[in-house]
Amino acid sequence: MSSEGKFKPKMLGIICNWCCYGGADLCGVSRFQYPTYIRLIRVMCSGRVDLKHILLAFANGVDGMFVGGCHINDCHYNPEGNYDAMSMVSLCKKLLEHIGINPKRLRLEWVSAGEGIRFANIMNEFSREIEHLGPLGKSEGLDADELKKRIESMAKLIPYIKLAKMKKLALHNIDEDYTKLYTSDEIDSLISEAPSYWIDPDRCQACMTCARRCPVEAIISAKNQVHVIDQDKCIRCGTCLSACPPKFGAVTRIVGEPLPPPLPEGKRTIVRKGKEKAGESPSPAG
Ligand code: SF4
Numbered sequence: 001m002s003s004e005g006k007f008k009p010k011m012l013g014i015i016c017n018w019c020c021y022g023g024a025d026l027c028g029v030s031r032f033q034y035p036t037y038i039r040l041i042r043v044m045c046s047g048r049v050d051l052k053h054i055l056l057a058f059a060n061g062v063d064g065m066f067v068g069g070c071h072i073n074d075c076h077y078n079p080e081g082n083y084d085a086m087s088m089v090s091l092c093k094k095l096l097e098h099i100g101i102n103p104k105r106l107r108l109e110w111v112s113a114g115e116g117i118r119f120a121n122i123m124n125e126f127s128r129e130i131e132h133l134g135p136l137g138k139s140e141g142l143d144a145d146e147l148k149k150r151i152e153s154m155a156k157l158i159p160y161i162k163l164a165k166m167k168k169l170a171l172h173n174i175d176e177d178y179t180k181l182y183t184s185d186e187i188d189s190l191i192s193e194a195p196s197y198w199i200d201p202d203r204c205q206a207c208m209t210c211a212r213r214c215p216v217e218a219i220i221s222a223k224n225q226v227h228v229i230d231q232d233k234c235i236r237c238g239t240c241l242s243a244c245p246p247k248f249g250a251v252t253r254i255v256g257e258p259l260p261p262p263l264p265e266g267k268r269t270i271v272r273k274g275k276e277k278a279g280e281s282p283s284p285a286g
C-alpha cells in the first residue's frame with residue numbers, strides 16, 4: 001500500500017513527568033524513531049489520569065490512547081500513583097468494552113527515564129496495532145453518532161462508577177493481577193443497576209434538607225417550591241434519599257425504569273392546604 005493512502009491514527013499519550021516523560025525525552029535525544037502522529041501530554045503522575053480524561057479523548061476522536069508511568073515501586077509519590085493508574089486503566093478497559101469499543105485502543109506501560117529505546121518500541125508497536133484496528137468506531141461497527149452517544153452516556157456515569165468502585169480504585173497490592181481486577185459481568189451489572197433519584201412532587205415539603213446535603217448542588221431548590229433533581233448534575237450518591245426526613249419520604253431510588261418528567265417550573269409552588277384544612281397533606285399547585 002502506498003504511504004499516501006495509509007491510515008494515520010490520532011493517538012494521545014498521557015505520561016508522567018518523572019519517568020515516562022524522561023524516557024520519551026531520551027528517545028528524542030537518541031533519535032529513536034516513532035510515528036509523529038502520537039501527541040504527548042505530560043502530567044506529574046500517571047495516577048493523575050482519570051477515567052474522564054480517557055473518555056474525553058475518545059469522544060474527541062482519538063483512535064488510540066496511551067498512559068505511561070514509572071515502573072512499579074519507582075513512583076515519586078507516596079502512596080504510589082502508578083497503582084491508581086493500573087486500577088483505573090483496567091476499569092476503563094472494561095467500560096470501553098461495555099460500550100463496544102475495543103479495549104486494545106487503551107494501553108498502559110511503565111517506562112523509566114533511562115529507557116528511551118523501550119519508549120520508542122512501545123510507541124511503534126502500539127501505533128501499528130492501532131493502524132491495524134483502523135479509525136475508532138470502524139472496527140467496532142459503530143457510526144460517529146452512536147459512538148458519541150455511548151461515550152457521553154458512559155461519561156455521565158463516571159462519578160457513580162468511581163463511588164461504587166472506590167475500594168478497588170484505591171487498591172495498592174503488588175500481588176494483585178490488576179488486569180483481572182474487574183470482570184465484564186461485574187461492570188455489566190454495575191451499569192444496569194445504576195440508580196436514579198427522583199423527588200415526588202406530591203410529597204416534597206421544600207424543607208431544603210436534601211439540597212443542603214447534595215455534594216454537587218444538583219437539586220434545584222427554592223423556598224416553598226417543590227425540589228427537583230437536575231439529572232445531568234446528579235452523581236447518584238443517594239445522599240438526598242437518606243437526608244429526606246422519613247415523615248416526608250419524598251425521594252425515590254429508581255433502577256431500570258424511566259424517570260417521571262420533572263414538574264414544569266411554573267407549577268412547583270407548594271399550596272399548603274394543611275394550614276387551611278387540618279389533616280390534609282400539602283401539594284404542588286397545578
Ligand atoms: S443522588 Fe446525590 S448527587 Fe444526586 S441529587 Fe441526590 S444528593 Fe445530589
Ligand code: SF4
Nearest residue numbers: 204205207208210244
Ligand atoms: S428533603 Fe425531602 S421534603 Fe425536604 S426538600 Fe428535599 S425532597 Fe423535599
